[in-house]
Amino acid sequence: MALLEVKDLGISFGGLQAVDNFNLSIEKGELYGLIGPNGAGKTTVFNLLTGVYKPTAGKVFLDGTDITGHRTEEINKDGIARTFQNIRLFQQLSVIDNVESALHSFEKYSTFEAMFHCGRYAGAEKKLREKALEILKVFDLDMMSEILSSNLPYGQQRKLEIARAMATEPKLLLLDEPAAGMNPNETAELMDTISLIRDKFDITILLIEHDMKLVSGICEKVTVLNFGKVLAEGETKKVLADPEVIRAYLGDDE
Amino acid sequence: MMSFLTSFVNGLSLGSIYAIIALGYTMVYGIAKMLNFAHGDFIMVGCYIIFIFSSNLGLNPVAAILIAIVLCTLLGITTERVAYRPLRNAASPLAVLITAIGVSYFLENLALLIFGADTKSFTSVVPWAGISLFGGSLQIQGITIVTILVSLLILIFLQLFVHKTREGQAMLAVSQDRGAAMLMGIDVNKTITLTFAIGSALAAVAGALLASAYPSLTPYTGAMPGIKAFVAAVLGGIGSIPGAMIGGLVLGIIEILSRTYISSQLADAIVFGILVVVLIVRPTGILGKNIQEKV
Amino acid sequence: MLKKKMLSRNSKGRFTTYGIVIAAWIIMEIFMRAGLMSSHLEGLLVPMTYYAIVAVALNLCVGILGELSLGHAGFMCVGAFSSALFSLVTDGVMPDGVRFLIALVIGVIVSAIVGFLIGIPVLRLNGDYLAIVTLAFGEIIKNIINAMYLGVDSKGVHISFESQMALNMEPEGKTLINGAMGVTGTPHDANFTIAVILLLLALVVVQNFIDSRDGRAVMSIRDNRIAAESIGIPVTKYKMLAFTISAAIAGMAGVIFSHNIATLQSTSQYFGYNVSIMILVYVVLGGIGSIRGSVIAAVILYLLPELLRGLNKYRMLIYSVVLIAVMIINWAPKAIEKRTAFFDSIRKGMKRNGTA
């Protein structure tokens, strides 16, 4: 059974059908690409999947469970984590605190214990910190753990956002244009990171990307979205060679 | 029935004064994106200027109002230039809010020093006694009629100004996206200065009407009407010119009606309660645009 | 290694704050005991401390939760009245210390409940709309208590919003809240030492809270609500939590307020929006998000107009000018630029001198 199964998903904003009849099926362990020209509705799909928008039609199943209409924070607990096109870090928190916030529900203690630093506080905080450092180490960010996250270089901020998403131990990771604004070196490094986390954490990834080199380099399958509708889907190489897809891209870009 | 009508008219009168003040508030908020807490005190300054020229120096009230408008405009521009502009791009929007509070303290205490704490009685700038309807059972004062008319005129003027003139379009652009407006070649500084000029001129007009309808003048005259008008602006949807008008009228009418029919002691709680209820139902006020954060 | 460093740095910051407060307390106590302190300053100590407590509470709301509240004086009002009522009813029934302790707990709990109830609608709003609604609630609280008449007699509790006569009490009944005249005769249970202990308690609670799982959640919501949701943080719950704690601490300050002075009235000069704004001034000048800064700013800014008493008529004018000037110097981007350049040039100059 597919890990993510999207059936006839749709949403309209005041009469404008932003996403229509969207279907998607991702198997466990796949690295899947969602591509399409600007304004095709890719980010809207992400927002629908993560509950930022409530779909006006269709269903979303994760691992066989219907998660349609769940709130964002519930969907995260259901097993989907994401990053954002325009990086959304907790800017006034340190790098490690960004990750620790994401570990929020792993070690619990009461507010009373929080206010007086008693009881389970010390033990839980110690474990959280160790765990956060472990995650940062995977992303080579452990040496910067005390830096304010807004002071990180751009590429590192992207990485930290992925690290933060991974800290919630999702089954499915959604990456929204992870290579946007990166130079070729940073992109190459990012590709390594993505492959690494997929292998290390045994996770399924869905990513939106404009950089075709990145998509063809790491995605096994892609879905092409145009004007809110699926234009093509299937193996990356085949889809990218599809004349209709090329037309959609060229027609949009030029 | 007649008592209801009377209350309604009284509410309309109070409401249109709130509306004029709220129009100034909402302009400044919409374009400069700051809560000018000192706006109410600009009104007080306007009142004192009219008082000096009209009551003390015996000038024609209309001339006194014109002088007040000019001086208040200057005061508004100066305040913006000296106290607010340096903080426009400060790291926290609270910085300019606190400064506005400082300006408010400053104006009140300066007036206290110059004019003393004694109440001054204001001579109405509208000598007309008003009209009497239904054989005298419903009386509408001249000042009430003038206030309502003036507030409508100002509303129409502002709407035309904003939508039909270059400067007005520039204001709209600045209010929507300051950065983009700047890229389009709009002089943001000039536009905001103009906004403060208009807002302060309106404060002077509001002062003339407020003090004529409720003729007592102290250094704190402007404070509470200022806050109520702020509430009215929020109620109507802050940044929206027709919203400020509606908010002001609604607030004034509710205030008077709840005092008449519910409790004069709890009227303030009711007025603020209405604000809370409206904002819960419509989180950006009656005519406010709902701006959703883009993800 | 890193972990150790981090923890120790955090707690060091905290303990510096406690240290400053305790040191200030010791110095004040020594001066007081030695009779070296002016009665004027002595009388200022308790108010100064409870305003510091409200400033800490408001900073939790404004700096940590990131929501501008203009209604914290209302929570103070709730804490002050609820605790004063208890103390008034039980005056003479139990030992003073016990009575004050219970009154304190009551004041804190009641204001926490009110904060929670107000938080439900308020926290759904954003930005300036939220600010104005907190202002509205503050005024509503003040207005309702101001119009309330409350009395007890053998038949039970009587409430009226009209007049004292409308309570219809037996002649020997006791009026507790007499409308605008408020509550008189609250026992003078608070003193500087108690106020400082409660300030320390507020500091412990708030600073520990910030440095905890809950505090991180709250700050992540402040920094980016959407991202916080996306990592599974229940946004509403944590907003409510922080707001309620903030209200409870403000209520605690209210308890000290009412037990420090014989008359308690729910009027603008004590609990109006002006007071909320005054406290906001403390928070902003002390540094948004800096708990220690709030305490220091509250102390200085409360003392400043008092110490300018000699200037009488001019002091509020001076205060306002100082306020505007400080805001521009501290916050204007240009002023910051110039200041940085100035300090840089000094540093460079010193270096040059050093090498020369």
Add this chain to the structure above:
Amino acid sequence: MKKKLLSIALTAVMAASLLAGCGGSGASGSSSSGDTFKIGVIGPLTGGAAAYGTAVQYSAQIAVDEINAAGGINGKQVELKAEDDELDAQKSVNAYNSLKDWGMDMLVGCVTSACSIAVSEETKNDNMFQLTPSGSALDCVKYDNVFRVCFSDPAQGAASAQYIGQNGIASKVGVIYDSSDVYSSGIYQTFAQEAANQGFEIVSAEAFTADSKTDFSVQIQKAKDAGAELVFLPIYYTEASLILQQANTMGYKPIFFGCDGLDGILGVENFDTSLAEGAMLLTPFAADATDELTQSFVKSFEAKYEITPNQFGADAYDAIYAIKAAAEKENVTPSMSVTEIGDAMKKGMTEISIDGLTSTGMTWDASGEPTKEPKAVVIKDGAYVSAQ
């Protein structure tokens, strides 16, 4: 960096305040100087009620200047110092402490009731003699060291009701009062209680609050609709002047009846005094009275401060002379300690009878309440005229 600056500033402020206190240190037990009487005044000198505070401050100063020119009290000169309380009880206590540091021997204050009560908790502990010119709430004189010059609120409320009832001025009475004000709601309470015994009916009783005191159309309308022939205004003249003007524009002309707070209404700058024609007030002081004392007081007040004094000022003026009389009776000297002065003054106050601005033959009993005649005056041709 900023934090450091703040800390340094804090230390500086603390140090300065401690130093400032050193001058007055040790003053809490005894007077610092034995040569002059130091009398403190506390009242709202800034803020919305500043008119009352400054009136008290100025009038007390006039009385002190007169006394000093005439040789002082028991041959000692008198120093006066006024402190601001901004109408805030806590600030009032601060002001009291500040005056103590200055070396105050006796207190004339506070001007308003709530502040007066709060400060009396402190003066009781110090046994400082406190004479409030205008703190009219019952609790103001709860302690034996506190006396007052003005009538108490209950006395005014009851006296007003009695006056209206006994003279048969009206049978239907409307009331407009400030429910957020201690003075106003205090008078209203006793007025309403006493009305039942006086055979007239209160047909409308409408309140306003400090936050909504610009528009009175509702309250006036209700009184008008209820057919009130007399509207009782137990409020201050600031709001009363507005009510009179609004009633006039609404075409409503009842008899207006007020208490001492209404005094001063003719002095409102630019006020059309013809509106107040026929208004009655029960006040112990009228600036237009023709007796020599009032005239000389008003003359020197106007010459010095360019405004007309009100009854707050008159109370303060009498307070200073009461202090003089009591101090002379008991041979109080500035070299005595605060508590010695307090004891002596408590005794002295009950033994004197003075003819002041607010009454002739004023006496006090140990409860601190004055015995004096309420005078009803009516406004006629823009001046106060005795009603009887």
